Amino acid sequence: MASAKDTATFFTHGTCQQFEQVLKLYPQALRLKADRRAKKPxxxxxxxxxxxxxxxxxxxxxxxxxxxxxxxxxxxxxxxxxxxxxxxxxxxxxxxxxxxxxxxxxxxxxxxxxxxxxxxxxxxxxxxxxxxxxxxxxxx
Incomplete structure (x- = not known):
């Protein structure tokens, strides 16, 4: 699991390609969160x-x-x-x-x-x- 320091480093030193790659994971991350936490995903x-x-x-x-x-x-x-x-x-x-x-x-x-x-x-x-x-x- 990434730490706050890792996150800060990503935001200050990440490349456009890395940001785009992470953004593409958003729907998958949202689905996992919905299935795990929401009563109505x-x-x-x-x-x-x-x-x-x-x-x-x-x-x-x-x-x-x-x-x-x-x-x-x-x-x-x-x-x-x-x-x-x-x-x-x-x-x-x-x-x-x-x-x-x-x-x-x-x-x-x-x-x-x-x-x-x-x-x-x-x-x-x-x-x-x-x-x-x-x-x-x-x-x-």
Whole structure:
């Protein structure tokens, strides 16, 4: 099993070819994770496809007005929790955000890009969204 130091070395010294090789393993790794950890493996695979492929296209299609809607934020939390540890209070907190707040804060965050720190701060204004969720840093 690779250590954190091995991972850091890979990210700082890996070649494009090595990154592409590892990326090709993602579907297989996801399937193994789904079969091992999820009660409904197909749900994780479907949600992951939505998160990795469909959601970015939806956000990009909104152009200069890029934002997320409430349901998309709720789905992101569901994706996050099905991959890792489930915290029911986080799901509840994310759901109590108003659609208006979700749209406003995500618009603000996308306008702050590429300044990740400011974008994460904007997203963290939403209930249930901390720096881990805002940054997309999920434990696998």
């Amino acid at each position: 197909e749900e994780l695979i479907k949600l992951d496809n939505w998160y990795q492929n469909e959601l970015p296209k939806k956000i990009k299609s909104r152009g200069k007005d890029a934002h997320m809607i409430h349901e998309e934020l709720v789905q992101c939390m569901k994706w996050k929790q099905i991959r890792g540890k489930f915290y029911p209070q986080l799901s509840y907190l994310v759901k109590v955000n108003t659609p208006r707040a979700v749209m406003a804060e995500t618009k603000k965050a996308f306008r702050k890009m590429p300044n990740l720190e400011q974008a994460i701060t904007a997203l963290s204004n939403l209930k249930g969204v901390g720096t881990t969720m805002a940054s997309g840093e999920y434990k696998a």
